[in-house]
Amino acid sequence: MAPSRRRARSSEPAADLLTSLPPPLLDSILTRLGLRDAVRTSALSRAWRRRWVDLPCVLLRYPGNISNFSIHSLDKHSVRRVDDWLIALCNRGVRSIDLQAPGLAIHSSVFLCTSLVCLELHLCSIPPLPVEFTGFPVLKQLKLMVVKFPPNGEIQLEAIINASPLLDTLTLSYVDTRSEALPGWVIGGGQSPEPNYRFQ
Template identity: 30%
Template sequence: MKQVHRTGKASKSEPEDVISSMPDNVITNILDRLPLEAAVRTDILSRNWRYRWTMLTQLIFDKRFFEYLQGRVGYWCFDVKNISRLLLHVKGPITKFDLYIPNNVVLDVEDINHWVLFLSKKGIKEFSIINMHEIPLTLPTHIFSLLELKHLKLQNCYFHPAPDDCGFPNILSLHLQRVTFGSGGCWKLISRCHLVEILIIRYPEPIEKVKLAEIATLKNLKALFFPLCYLDNIVITCSDIFELGGFLPKLEELHLDFRCCKFRRETGTRKWVSTAFPTLKNLIIYSIDFGSGSMLSCAFEMIWGSPNLKFLMIGAAYKKSVELPAFCLSEIDYHTMEQLQLQIVNSHILEVQKMKYI
């Protein structure tokens, strides 16, 4: 029998490995969209995919990641060294780093210090730490070395006093929830974020008061989430809030928390300010006490002073049925009301009769 020699060439009918032959940037895009553990497990797909996960640009250690670790083995298993190993294996830039810290995971501050220092050399753009422990996590001073940072989200953390020349010069969004600062440096830091467009501040109780003039430095703000009890004014008037609108010419979304605030209704005849918030499209007001005529009046003035408003949501401070305060309907400029462009109104806890003024 004549011996047949194989040429070693693949048969024309053999399917081409299209996935492995994709450009690196496409593969990286796919890996970044997968959960972290799934991206790392692509290592077993084929020889061509071995260590492809080192091309990741986003490292997301979120709540779902820790739930996966616990569910996979049936008991809690986590080695903090795994994060350090992953960081060291990633070849290129790391643009996003999210860290969720469950209350049953203890992290050494020195480890976080090393990670932040490492990320500062990797072009990090988005950084997030969600700390679920009761005790705030003390952030390392190296966090101020993240000069390319554009998005920062922190929960239950503590900042050491920032040096006068430190800040985040390129930050676009800043989300602070239960974040405390040494020596009252909160607004000292925020005022140096001149490019910030989204500012979210959520605290359980007032820690540091702020002057309107300090908020006025943030000329690029498009979205503001702010508890009014943080203003240094003991009693708030409509003029204070309208002044805030005048400081922020690009503001499109405003979330105001009226909780723990004292309002005073201004005396005397005053013209309605029809363009207090000329660019505002979304207005969300929390914790309105419908037993307070001055607070309710201020909310209405904000609505009528936003001619381009599209979405409105109002949340009551409590669910109890209360008597409506005396509200002079003759004060309402119905011509202005007819010009409002409201498309969606979410009353959120309000009874229908309380919306009759609108």
């Protein structure tokens, strides 16, 4: 009986020690590797399978442009990566950002992505415009849904729209400008003969 018990124990899968490491430690290890070696860690265990994808260094080390960037769900580990991703996108020629970040205050670098053609922000807090903001020269579509601006955000929203000369589609749904009294808005963005502006 004793030998069979020993055999049963030995056939049990060994505990995956890697999964017991805290996520910040896993990330710290990965950031010390080259990109190729970081990708290879996917074979180590489930905890490592796609962890390299979340690292900001992936965007920073990628040599080419990134046309589209989209996030529709964030786990607790990815939430702290969003600022790094947005900063990394600034110089990557990104043309489309679609970000759904419930309750998250996003980084102001999103307003420095001057190659944007489409910007969609959902369920997040909008930061104040950075002093370096010069506008969105090629932005055609702006969609803001269930977002919160800083106090007197209507001024900032007007500044964004007026600094987007090619804007032809504007969707505002449940936008909180944190202002008690809204002045009369003058929306001057867009050179399209028939701009598509929707408010809710």
